[in-house]
Amino acid sequence: MSGRVLPRTFYARPTLEVAHDLIGKVLVHGRGRALASGVIVEAEAYIGEDDPACHASAGPTRRNAPLYGPPGFAYVYFSYGMHHLVNAVTEGEGHPAAVLIRALDPLDGVDLMRRRRGWPPVAPRAHAGHVPHGLCRGPGNLTRALGIDLRENRLDLTGSRLWVEDRGLAPGPVAWSSRIGIRVGREHAWRVFVVDHPAVSAHRRASAADVRPAG
DNA sequence: CGTTCGATGCACT
DNA sequence: GTGCATCGAACGT
Numbered sequence: 001m002s003g004r005v006l007p008r009t010f011y012a013r014p015t016l017e018v019a020h021d022l023i024g025k026v027l028v029h030g031r032g033r034a035l036a037s038g039v040i041v042e043a044e045a046y047i048g049e050d051d052p053a054c055h056a057s058a059g060p061t062r063r064n065a066p067l068y069g070p071p072g073f074a075y076v077y078f079s080y081g082m083h084h085l086v087n088a089v090t091e092g093e094g095h096p097a098a099v100l101i102r103a104l105d106p107l108d109g110v111d112l113m114r115r116r117r118g119w120p121p122v123a124p125r126a127h128a129g130h131v132p133h134g135l136c137r138g139p140g141n142l143t144r145a146l147g148i149d150l151r152e153n154r155l156d157l158t159g160s161r162l163w164v165e166d167r168g169l170a171p172g173p174v175a176w177s178s179r180i181g182i183r184v185g186r187e188h189a190w191r192v193f194v195v196d197h198p199a200v201s202a203h204r205r206a207s208a209a210d211v212r213p214a215g
Numbered sequence: 216c217g218t219t220c221g222a223t224g225c226a227c228t
Numbered sequence: 229g230t231g232c233a234t235c236g237a238a239c240g241t
Contacts, residue, residue, distance in 0.1 A: 044233070053233065063226055080234050081223030087233090100233060140234050181233055 003167035008158050011071035015090040015097040019045040019192050022088070022099055022164065024171030026107060029146040029162050036113050036146045038104025038136045039169060042193040042200045044179045046087070047097045053185030056096035066154050067096035074162055076143070076153040083140030084149045088157055088164065102180070102191075103199045104136035106145070113145035133198040172197065 003026060011018055028037040046054040055064040055077070066075040066089055075087040075098050087098035106113060113135050114121065136142035143149065148162065155162045176189045193200050 046233070055233080058227080061227070077233090078225065079232060081225075081232095083234050085233060102233090138234070179233070183232090185233095 003165035005158060006072075006164045006166060008070070008072040011088060011090050011157070012092060013090065015045040015047045015099060016190065018088070018090045019043045019099045019190070020174065022101070023174055023192055023194060024169050025164050026167050026169070027086075027101060027104060027142075027146070027164050028108070029148055029152070030109070031161060034109075034112065034147070036109030037107045038142065038146070038199075039107060039171075040101055040103075040164070041105050041171070041197045042101075042103035042191070044100040044102060044192075045090075045097070045190040046100060047091075047190070049096060051185055051188070053179060053182040053188075054096065054098075060096075064096065067098055069093060069154075072157050074152050074155045074157055076148060076150055078150060079140075084143040085139045086143050086148050086152065100139060101142065102139045103193070103197075103201075104142050104145075105133070105197065105199050106131055106135045110135070112147075116147055117141070117145050137199050137201050 022040050022043050025040050026037050027040055030036055048054060049056050049059060051057060056067045060068055063077060066073055069089060070093045071090050073089045075089050076084055079085055085100060087100050089098045091097040110132065117135060136145050152162050157163050171194055173195045174192055175195050177191045178186045178189055179191045
């Protein structure tokens, strides 16, 4: 089971388009027995120095340097003393923007992901057909499940152990809302997610008033 | 159901 | 010293 690795041209586009098109694509990390992946079901756009929630809002710093680099690279940072968050850099060099991956529908390497999350092993019989949707729910949880940390910062998403591929999966209906967990920049509806997907935690699915249909 | 709050490390001012 | 693009346990209703 393999798909087409998304090329750099995919990322070198307006960030809202990239965020929307990443839904239904597969984020993959690792090789062989250490490979783990999941379908992207929730993402957020962070766009430019004028976006107060974007890490580039205060101009270039050492941490946010990847945002100013070419598209198609990973921007991973450490937050709240315990979580790694993974982004795909978008737009063009010198235009700092990225898409934060917020939730996955687990696909490959579920046993490995369970181990990394500290979840108990499951009896083989109970295993069949059941997808553990909590494994990659939330940006901090999915990086832990996939084994992504600061070592993956700046990796080339078009040619490294971390990439996104198109397996021709059709995502369900998509909606937009304001972004989660930020104190500024709430005026932008720059979060996109699969409606009613179980990997998108309920209290974060946003109220109907907050959501507008996807185009 | 809902909200609050502590953990925990580091980039940035 | 301050403030996080978080998580989950512990509360209150």
